[in-house]
Amino acid sequence: MLLTFFVDYIFLGEITMKGKVMDTLQTLGRTFMLPIALLPAAGIMLGIGASFTGDAFIELYGLENILGEGTVLNGFLSILSDSGDVIFGNLPLFFAIAVGLGVAKQAKEVAALSAAVAYFMMYASMTSTIDNFRDIDALNETAGLVGSVVGFDNTLNMGVFGGIIIGLIVAYLHNRFYKIELPDALSFFSGTRFVPIISAFTAVFVGILMAFLWPFAGGGIAWLGEAVADLGYVGTFLYGFIYRALIPLGLHHVFYLPFWQTALGGVAEVAGQTVEGAQNILFAQLSAGEPIDPEAAKFFSGMFPFMIFGFPAAAFAMYQAAREERKKDVKGLMVSASLTSIFTGITEPIEFSFLFASPFLYFGVHVVLGALSFVIMHVLEVGVGLTFSGGLLDFIFYGILPGQAMTNWIPVVIVGVIYGFVYYFAFRFFIHKFDLKTPGREEGDTESKLYTKQDYKDKKAGGKTGDVTDEMSKDIIEGLGGEDNLNDVSNCATRLRVNVKDGEKVDQPLLKSTGAAGVMVKGNNVQVIYGPKVANIKSNIDEYRQAQKKE
Template sequence: MAKSAPKSAPKTTLWEFFQSLGKTFMLPVALLAFSGILLGIGSSLSSAAVKESMPFLDNTLLQLLFMWMTKIGLVAFIYLPIMFAVAIPLGLAREEKGVAAFAGFVGYSALNLSINFYLTVAGVIGNPTEEKAYGVKLILGVESIDTGILGAVIVGIIVAKLHARFYTYKMPDALAFFGGARFVPIISTLVLGVVGLIVPLVWPYFAMGIAGIGNLISHAGPFGPFLFGTGERLLLPFGLHHVLVALVRFTEAGGSLEVCGKTVSGALNIFYSELACPTSQGFSGSATAFLSQGKMPVFLGGLPGAALAMYHCARVENRGKVKALLLSGVIACIIGGITEPLEFLFLFVAPALYVVHAILTGLGFMVMGLLGVTIGNTDGNIIDFLIFGVLQGTATKWYLVPMVAAIWFVVYYSVFRFAITRFNLKTPGREIETKDALAFAVTGEKTTGYKGDIILAALGGADNLVSLDNCITRLRLSVNDMSLVNDAVLKANGALGVVKLDDHNLQVVIGPQVHMVKNEIQGLLPASA
């Protein structure tokens, strides 16, 4: 209980809240990416065109397998709002995470049942004209307003706040059974039940606002994808890019389109609907313009070119050490679609160069859209290129991707080499004092490649930590005293960068192995922590 005061301080900042919220999106989005791969492989290999061109695939057992992959690939697409409603309180909860996740499901169910009650009493249910006006849809077996991801996010935030307030709530002795963690789903049911009565009154205004954003993007023409791609990169260092990405992927801001007789909103939702629709002819360029294809010039060409430039600009005696560091970053970028291990190598030493990188990313989105490429999904890596580009046939114009990526490779290499040498930027291997850090980054002694005890000490020790979590590539922490955090020691022991967001919150960029580092540090903390 003594730690309750310092823990509350960081949580009061809006910055901390939004970056934490963005982090919670990763769990359903990761499943979405995998489900998309299953859906892409299954739907493409079971299509009539592929069976005609490759007759050996027209086998009953194989086709049943592909149809099964297509079916289970829809799991994240169909139930995505529910997953967000569960994942958000799960990710935001400090303790009793399982209860928070359960309450998220209960709250989402209560919301829709309450909306159904309102629509029934108001005479909307059973009136086709009114149902269309309200956007009524079958959700969890109940006719309700299709609030989509935004509704699920609202539920998740409310439940997370209720959980933080009530998971230690003490009831009178006669009702003690319902106290503590058990009270969280109870209060969530009541509160979301009331919210469900309000939603039909205010939802049309929310929908109009999101549609307005979508119209703004659509009327921007080719500059819509440019603004999206550039904005996403600029928000990435602060951990807020997930919010923008979710808005475009899953709401009307990413466009609306009728697919297989149903109106679908959100760029990624549209793409998956077209992928699963047997009568759909190709993919909508207006949707894929915001998806994987826009990342491919940078992920498959640009950043590898930047890595080569950094290698050539390193001191000769340091190139052997830098080589492994850069190569691992390139592999993570091309195969995994994870760019931060490379981006954070130059973000802090050359912020202006990162802005150029963001603009070039936006141009990649715009160019792919103008060329009529139609490759969807989320990651922009070589897997997406093969599954959602090559396997879907030449209608996706996948053959243009290597050409554009090659151009981006040359542009990035030239720009980075000029900037590094002209302005003497201290990218990896350019400074003598970085030798120990570079050597350790690639030859660490422990299984993770990092010394958790040293990193913990550099963070001010266990007593200085208020919270410890991670996203895909970085530790996300709250501390009592930021002055105790030693940036130099962190960087000398494998950290690619340290981002101090305010007086209490920071991020330590590690790379793809960050979850192992977090677990190692967690294991060093006292049981009471």
């Protein structure tokens, strides 16, 4: 609630308009995806490096002469591990840059630089204030509150919240002053050059303020984390339920991030260092060769059974339930969506294929089963983590490769197979019992038409690839109400997120005909779900809009 108030106060000036609060949170969640996108690459480097240089792995397979300390391979793998670790160690800085860049309206590169400068200035100011005016021993009484951040020792560890706060402040200053006109004598510092200056000075005062205020916030977060842990399996169920239930709104990033990256997800001592945040604890233990704590992994391991096993089974049930004349199209859709879920853990293409056909099937069946999966993995003390989502790649790197002794990954496979049958029979029963209009069962083709390979071939037959992408971009823009109706177009990992002037002008059937798995319109905010290909779709739209402006 404090974060919601802070965001709304800065950008909206009021907290009474529910729609605008949702808009702001969705914008914030979208900006999180840029630094989160770094995690798979960093995690793979850290996972491979730490797994193959771990003493347990080397001793188990008798590889002392190949991977033992002092060997060439050990040195190379250590480089990989250290290179991946630096991403996790500086993630708050990347969040500051991403939020500043993502919320800025224009000249985004200036906002990104200003956010980086302001982040360092805030920590320099905060560290000096603590050194001169605070009792460091008293601050150390709160676990995880004091640490080393971007080279500053004995400072407050604000985690990603520090980056988010400074990013929001810089974005506000940027949007307000990037067009400022100063007197002639100071005209060199007008416009965008003024933004880094005002951001740096503001960050100094923010650092002083945080030196006195953050200990209360940090203590509160730590207490809340302990409260969640004290709830035991009930807390795990609530986490899993809320996480999956928020996906249709696109607010799940805002929800899970504090658990992954702050004391809300736990505090632990690993290799003599205090680490906070479930994901940070997990990778610190992986790097140190320690068994993964199920209390940290409970925020992750529950994804694997339904993402790798459950959803493909549900997709098979929907394929079987389709009308005979539509099965060929539905098969292509479901195979593609299933492979995406299995390998990457990106599930929106499947989820939105039945969300609109039956909200009960989503919230009453899938969300409950998903939450139970988190609980079951917690009960079985599974220690498998992830960087982005619970697909097969993460399961291999952070479950199988570190070894059963470290992660206890075998129960995932056993439970996953069971979940496959549960999802299949549950979906099959509800689809036939209530005649749900899942893909291939609807009366008309327009509302449920999805962008298949044949659609692409039909368009390609009429022109070059560039013509196809331009035509698709044109259709998307028209579906959003036309160029004049667009305020802002951006994307996260799977969705095109658009702010329009008039939400009533959105043509949902037209958008679905471009391959969208689902369309959500809430006021003037539109989310069009395309899955992992959305980044390329967004780039094509940007290029098309720029080309149209030149004509």
